[in-house]
Amino acid sequence: MGRAPCCDKANVKKGPWSTEEDSKLKDYIEKYGTGGNWIALPQKAGLKRCGKSCRLRWLNYLRPNIKHGDFTDEEDRVICSLFSSIGSRWSIIAAQLPGRTDNDIKNYWNTKLKKKLMGMTMTSQSQRKPPPFPSTHHTPSFPLASLYKECPTYYPPTGSFAAFEPMSSVQPLLLNNDNPTLAANSSFVHTPESLVSYMQYYPAKENFIMFGSGEPSCSSSDGSSSHISYGREMKQEDMSNIQGFGASVGYGEDLKFMLCHGTNTGGEDVNQWTEKPSGCSFDKDLEDVKRLINSSSNNCCNDNIIDENKTQEKVMYYYY
DNA sequence: AACTAGTCCAACCGCTGTCAA
DNA sequence: TTTGACAGCGGTTGGACTAGT
Structure with missing residues (x-):
């Protein structure tokens, strides 16, 4: 047998809370806690x-x-960046914004932020041109890159998210072979060694967050899945999982945008990272945001969109 | 002033994973 | 081991409010 019934639904009040009810609840919890x-x-x-x-x-x-x-604006960027990475995991997003509730963020996203971004897309299409990119490397497109502009490190110093569930909503967009810019750069292969080099070149100062996939035991036959780690230093197991495809965004005083991806098997190691300089924004990025908004309800957790035989994905948000 | 359309947001609904009986 | 309540979550709804005509 299970537990006793929870409550008599016929005898519970619904609808807006009165101030009297509010104070009753508040008083009780402040006195006794929720128990x-x-x-x-x-x-x-x-x-x-x-x-x-x-x-x-x-x-x-x-x-x-x-x-x-x-x-x-900073909260906007946090929401955007996390939404692009983990999708509508409002409770997780809320955990990174002290004082904000998941419901608040959800409402804000649905009523304002989403429209704001769509508006930006329209504006960007009609008014802006991509700035020249000074790097000698290729210039990949990356969703939301423009939103990271001048974004300070946002995680609270004591923040913790030891474990996330697989993050896959980002993959179809970040890794979509239909994306011509990505496709143009798809010869890149990222290896653990290259990331180590990268990490050495851009040492982490405070915190980093890492999203990605690559656990061999997961849903896709190539072992693609996702995990996120967060902390002050990269763990060995994180490094060992990095293969094939990676993307990285760093933000703070000096924004660095890094992306590396590639077809996997049999290809030669072309350890390349591409850097996007501070202040860069591309029309293509906003297109991706728009596409993400439009498709967010459909593509979350759909690993099948990614060609299982081609890529192992690892997306890393890295800031310093 | 009255009506309509759009926006906002608090609250509800239903689903899922966990855990107690 | 099974059953079903519980906690937590994301999606949706509906009423209040505002802006436009």
């Missing part, structure tokens, strides 16, 4: 609400240090 049991809480607090509803009200509204109001 790890939301279902029992409303009864104890004298509320005719479902525990679920109490939890939501507390987390999204009554909890201390909740930030309401306009999002800053």
